[in-house]
Amino acid sequence: MLTDDGGDPSADLDGVDGVIILGGRHGGHGGHTTSRDGSTAVYAAARALVRDALAAEVPVLALGDGTRLLTEAGGSAPGRGGPPRTPGDGRTVQLTPAADTDPVFAGSGLPSPGLRPATEPLELPADAVVLATCNGYPEQAFRVGTSGWGVRFAAQDAAAVGGRRAGPSLDSWGEALLGRFAVLVAARAEHTATRAFFTRRAEAWEERFAYQTPAYEAAVARMRLMDGGLAVDLGCGTGRAMPALRAQVGPSGRVLGIDVTPAMLTAAARHGRTRLGHLLAADCTRLPLPDASVHGIFSAGLLDHLPDPYAALREWARVTAPDGTLLLFHPSGRAERAARHNRPLDPDDLLAENNLRRAVESTGWHLDEYEDAPGHFLARAEARGTVAGSV
Structure with missing residues (x-):
């Protein structure tokens, strides 16, 4: 007050x-x-x-x-x-x-x-x-x-x-x-x-993490998207994945960057991301997108920070076409991040393989790749179609 x-x-x-x-x-x-x-x-x-x-x-x-x-x-x-x-x-x-x-x-x-x-x-x-x-x-x-x-x-x-x-x-x-x-x-x-945390960091975010761009490009390449599709960078921040997504879907495809923090989208626009696709402020658990309209979702460092990741995964499955791709990524592995914060690996961590497999398989996805390497975390899943109970 x-x-x-x-x-x-x-x-x-x-x-x-x-x-x-x-x-x-x-x-x-x-x-x-x-x-x-x-x-x-x-x-x-x-x-x-x-x-x-x-x-x-x-x-x-x-x-x-x-x-x-x-x-x-x-x-x-x-x-x-x-x-x-x-x-x-x-x-x-x-x-x-x-x-x-x-x-x-x-x-x-x-x-x-x-x-x-x-x-x-x-x-x-x-x-x-x-x-x-x-x-x-x-x-x-x-x-x-x-x-x-x-x-x-x-x-x-x-x-x-x-x-x-x-x-x-x-x-x-x-x-x-x-x-x-x-x-x-x-x-x-x-x-x-979330907005308060990222708003005051948005101005310097791109420059601070520019060194991670090659890792983002390599991760997006694992999505193996087709020309002409719709690719979404979910929780896009300054849109570092958008250039690689644009390259995958080609000139006839579409790229959409979605984030809940307007300041991050402003920074993304300042760095030229609007030349690659559209930017949209939205809640990732209530996406303003039609059913089965998306061919690929890229999401870096988002899922395990959400209060209800199962609801998010169901929503992402709703908007994704059958056989569409979800790629979860982080430029650091789980062990590296735990050590950075001086804590042991948590067996209840959502991103642990068994936990993540249970989450994605119960929300309309099939997990077909999982890597928790020293230098990155990556999980790739394919959509099976809208699951019962999703909205």
């Missing part, structure tokens, strides 16, 4: 599933000595943290005066908005049509009639979607991108300390809103951690 009252924000997003921003003692509709102009080091650090959270799609909820921090992190100019308008007491806050399909506001019903609209103009980022408005005071609640929400209005009887309001108070309607935000945070927690 961030406030603008001088608390030192966390240095990064490690272990953070969601962020709530509250206005502190420097907020309110009057003078603003610490955070309004963005001049203090603490405020600048908080703004940078929120900007990183938005980039990594970590859910952010800003309340009251905390919404200014959200808008500035989202790209609006610091301090922009204009002078306060006349008090908005007695005016009714209404939800916009966009709220009907919003992940947090959908199904929330009308806000309580006693809510006090915010009266200070606020410049919203270019991609903001207004979710609640009021006659004469349009920007009462909004969404920034896919993961940032701002709520500016408060209850008429919000508690005050020392003559100033202590912070936003949204009564029972607002408590329900907080509950829906908490549900969303929990539902996105797995992807939030």
Whole structure:
């Protein structure tokens, strides 16, 4: 939780599933000595943290005066908005049509009639979607991108300390809103951690691991794909496998790079991967692809990090044509990775041969090659067709 009252924000997003921003003692509709102009080091650090959270799609909820921090992190100019308008007491806050399909506001019903609209103009980022408005005071609640929400209005009887309001108070309607935000945070927690980890590493990822490119090329060659097919680099990162996949399927084939971290896809585009195929942000367990449409899936270092690898394998089998290929790869063998982390080989490791064979054979695949060598891990499987119970 961030406030603008001088608390030192966390240095990064490690272990953070969601962020709530509250206005502190420097907020309110009057003078603003610490955070309004963005001049203090603490405020600048908080703004940078929120900007990183938005980039990594970590859910952010800003309340009251905390919404200014959200808008500035989202790209609006610091301090922009204009002078306060006349008090908005007695005016009714209404939800916009966009709220009907919003992940947090959908199904929330009308806000309580006693809510006090915010009266200070606020410049919203270019991609903001207004979710609640009021006659004469349009920007009462909004969404920034896919993961940032701002709520500016408060209850008429919000508690005050020392003559100033202590912070936003949204009564029972607002408590329900907080509950829906908490549900969303929990539902996105797995992807939030992944995106937060890889977003701050995306910029240097390609250069850091460029030496592994020949190993990726050799692994893709083992897929033995036909010209004209559709090949998918699943969990593609910066798309290091995409050049080799393009070479396999030829000019008449298609290559698709899929990753859950937008920052990685941005890095992939910067390194020219869009000349080789399309890039798509998606969950690997809910692929936006038709049944039996894929001829080859390449996946490096992904399967054993998923919370439900069996569900993932079933989904991958669903989208793969019969006799299509799945190639699981890592540029290090299991023993090498275990030694790197100072731990013994785990007999329960999903990638151990017996465990992996059981997993793939029960989810619509046939494992026909398995190598756990000192310098790489590789497993190749062929799809038998969609298995019962897959979606």
